[in-house]
Amino acid sequence: MRISFCCTGTPPEPWLSALRAALPQAQVELWSPGSPQADYAVVWAPPQQFLDEQSELKTIFTIGAGVDGLLKLQLPPQVALVRLEDAGMAVQMAEYVSHAVLRHFREFDAYESQARQGQWLQRRARRHADFPVGVLGLGVLGARVAQTLTQFDFPVNGWSRTAKVIEGVQCYADRNQLQQFLAATRILVCLLPLTDQTQGILNRDTLSRLLPGGYVINVARGAHLVDEDLIALLDIGQLAGATLDVFRTEPLPADHAFWTHPKIQITPHISARTLRKESVAQIVEKIMTLQRGESVAGFVNRQQGY
Ligand code: NAP
Ligand code: GLV
DSSP states (O other), X not given: OEEEEEETTSOHHHHHHHHHHHOTTSEEEEOOTTOOOOSEEEEESOOHHHHHHOTTOSEEEEXXXXXXXXXXXXXXXXXXXXXXXXXXXXXXXXXXXXXHHHHHHTTHHHHHHHHHTTOOOOOOOOOGGGOOEXXXXXXHHHHHHHHHHHTTTOOEEEEESSOOOBTTEEEXXXXXXXXXXXXXXXXXXXXXXOOTTTTTOBSHHHHHTSOSXXXXXXXXXXXXXXHHHHHHHHHTTSEEEEEEOOOSSXXXXXTOGGGTOTTEEEOSSOSSOOOHHHHHHHHHHHHHHHHTTOOOSOBOOTTTTO
């Protein structure tokens, strides 16, 4: 069995060593133009040339959860795509979103600014009931985030394509329940995959439907958000703020208005990092399962786009 590794922006050596150690029977190689045909590939943002040349691949494993970038490329028709499922990302996402929600709810920015001015002032306590959180996308990451937030006593809503049952979470499904979901939500978290159906879903219309003083947390993909609509709603006071981890162009261009907007918090796409040990273990386990002729979870439905 031959495995080709082609992950742009990822130092390959530690990955190659880990894959070789876990699969001593396999030939694991760093791809370069003209490399021999492989059975499996481990990729992130591969060049089109890789896919054009590696025409006999059976399965491509990505070292990320989202496959929007990969699906923009021309893939060999027969190849199956398998994405990472959790692999240590769900707890990171729960940490990140909890931090953003609590920072806003407990007004930590205001307390920080007061402290810098030597001001001792206890602000009025807020009620969880007034800050219902809504999670768009109840998959591997969204479900974990929604469940975590219930532990802080926030009312939690969730929205997905197909109906879900999650303890403590009011679940909505499909486009026809989106407005109901938004109208019941004040802090909106986006954990959807980027597809034709979800592109631009955080826009003037949807964000205006949130409870007054809405707050937006986008940890999915930059293209879910219409940047200028967010800024307009923040500037007229319809929205209270936003925490953004992902952007239409990454790195976020130096002259982008988000950098300096007083109501926007920014991080450089770090809410849930790919962890090598966990990812290699998951991919190796799946390769061994496929080699036995059995099926694995995490296959991407190319028609649905995730
Ligand atoms: P997932 O398990 O595939 O979950 C996707 C969820 O979105 C599912 O609940 C799905 O509904 C729902 N969904 C998809 N299309 C929809 C639509 N048109 N309408 C309503 N709901 C829809 O994905 P995941 O592992 O949780 O990851 C989610 C996304 O997070 C990734 O695609 C990636 O873009 C992003 N991400 C970001 C970072 C970061 O560091 N910022 C890290 C990892 C991942 P069903 O359950 O009904 O199918
Ligand atoms: C990161 O954004 C991922 O999709 O894993």
